[in-house]
Amino acid sequence: xxxxxxxxxxxxxxxxxxxxxxxxxxxxxxxxxxxxxxxxxxxxxxxxxxxxxxxxxxxxxxxxxxxxxxxxxxxxxxxxxxxxxxxxxxxxxxxxxxxxxxxxxxxxxxxxxxxxxxxxxxxxxxxxxxxxxxxxxxxxxxxxxxxxxxxxxxxxxxxxxxxxxxxxxxxxxxxxxxxxxxxxxxxxxxxxxxxxxxxxxxxxxxxxxxxxxxxxxxxxxxxxxxxxxxxxxxxxxxxxxxxxxxxxxxxxxxxxxxxxxxxxxxxxxxxxxxxxxxxxxxxxxxxxxxxxxxxxxxxxxxxxxxxxxxxxxxxxxxxxxxxx
Numbered sequence: 001x002x003x004x005x006x007x008x009x010x011x012x013x014x015x016x017x018x019x020x021x022x023x024x025x026x027x028x029x030x031x032x033x034x035x036x037x038x039x040x041x042x043x044x045x046x047x048x049x050x051x052x053x054x055x056x057x058x059x060x061x062x063x064x065x066x067x068x069x070x071x072x073x074x075x076x077x078x079x080x081x082x083x084x085x086x087x088x089x090x091x092x093x094x095x096x097x098x099x100x101x102x103x104x105x106x107x108x109x110x111x112x113x114x115x116x117x118x119x120x121x122x123x124x125x126x127x128x129x130x131x132x133x134x135x136x137x138x139x140x141x142x143x144x145x146x147x148x149x150x151x152x153x154x155x156x157x158x159x160x161x162x163x164x165x166x167x168x169x170x171x172x173x174x175x176x177x178x179x180x181x182x183x184x185x186x187x188x189x190x191x192x193x194x195x196x197x198x199x200x201x202x203x204x205x206x207x208x209x210x211x212x213x214x215x216x217x218x219x220x221x222x223x224x225x226x227x228x229x230x231x232x233x234x235x236x237x238x239x240x241x242x243x244x245x246x247x248x249x250x251x252x253x254x255x256x257x258x259x260x261x262x263x264x265x266x267x268x269x270x271x272x273x274x275x276x277x278x279x280x281x282x283x284x285x286x287x288x289x290x291x292x293x294x295x296x297x298x299x300x301x302x303x304x305x306x307x308x309x310x311x312x313x314x315x316x317x318x319x320x321x322x323x324x
Contacts, residue, residue, distance in 0.1 A: 043166050048093045052103040054110050061103050065128040068165050069100040069157040071136070071150070074114060074124040076107050081140040082123045088143060089125070091220070092150060098166035099154040100127075127153055130161045143219075148299040155320050195227055204235035229303035237264050249278070256282065256290045260297045267301055275301055276315040283322045295319070 052060045052072075061070050073089050075082040086104065093102035107114045107122055117126055117133065125136045136149050157163040195210035211228035214221050242265055248255065249262030259282040266275035279298040283291055298319060302312045 043098065043168055045094050045168055047101075048098065048166075048168070049090045049102045049104065052105050052110075054112055057113060061128055062131055064101060065131055066163075068098065068163055069153055070103050070128045071100050071153070072103045072105055072117070072126045072128065074105050074107050074117070074119050074122050074126070076122055079122050085123045085125075085140055088146065088219075092146065096150065096154070096165075098168040100150065100157075100165070129153070129157050130163065142296075144299045144303060145296055148295065151316060152320055152323065155317075192223060192227070195224075195231070199227075199231060199234070202238075204231050204238060207231040208235060225303065226306065229300060233264060233267065233301070233304055237261075237268050240265065253282075254285060256286060256294055260294060263297065263301065267304060272305060272309075272311050276311065276318075280315065280318050280322050283319065295323070 050060060061072065064070050071089065071093070073082075073086055075086050089102050093100065105113055107119065117124075121138060123140065124138045127134055127136055136153070137145075154165070158165075191210050191214050195207045195214075198204070198206035198210060208228060208231045211224045211231060214224035215228065218224070240261060245258070245261045245265055248258040252258045259278055263275040263278045266272075266278060276298065279294050279301070282294045283298070286294060298315070302315070305312050
């Protein structure tokens with residue numbers, strides 16, 4: 001199943017001034033009451049991923065959403081795409097370190113919740129922010145797309161509702177969530193070295209495959225993720241005619257393919273801000289699938305540069321403004 005609604009377009013409803021102000025006020029009141037009762041302390045990583053049913057929905061999701069965005073994963077045991085998406089969401093919930101909580105809902109056991117959210121197929125992912133629900137996406141999706149959507153969610157939650165997330169104490173409390181457990185890393189030096197050698201030799205396809213081999217066994221391998229993003233970028237621009245690409249990009253500002261190719265060349269040439277700016281400008285003038293294609297490529301370029309780079313941080317903010 002291909003992902004649908006891989007955007008934060010549902011936030012438009014949340015952005016209605018009156019509704020947002022009312023929700024923000026309620027969230028602040030709820031946080032004040034929690035603090036008065038001595039709550040709001042640090043939580044364990046295990047508590048960032050919870051199973052939710054109809055009986056506990058109000059407390060576990062609605063009330064919790066006044067403190068932190070709650071991402072809902074509708075899944076079922078028989079759903080094959082769910083078996084790939086759910087572990088990824090669990091890992092990201094721990095990695096985001098309290099900026100959102102993941103609530104897992106088994107649709108077979110909770111038909112009423114499925115109907116209330118209007119779920120037509122699974123996996124389906126929603127969010128609840130300050131008591132208000134919005135759709136995120138449906139179907140399997142790439143990690144870069146999911147990260148982009150989550151980044152936008154936590155930014156909207158903080159800016160519009162004052163939800164800055166939970167404080168996580170990795171050492172607090174017994175037990176450990178399955179999402180926290182790590183598989184010992186394998187001996188990847190040889191594969192990573194092979195990928196670098198392939199890059200040096202101009203064998204970008206070979207480098208891509210070598211990095212993918214590492215990530216198939218260790219999805220969180222930072223070096224392989226960065227290398228794969230770089231190798232895929234170099235592979236894309238290998239067959240491009242730079243003069244033609246730049247001419248098309250200049251003459252066709254509304255052509256999504258031309259702008260994406262232009263951004264790839266910008267980045268390879270070291271013009272990072274130009275690449276980001278080109279795609280953000282294109283996001284502003286496109287909609288639907290075209291806008292999503294541009295946004296996804298921008299997220300991929302963020303991976304090439306690195307999430308901590310100040311230029312990426314600034315571009316993420318600009319992207320959020322362009323989308324909303």
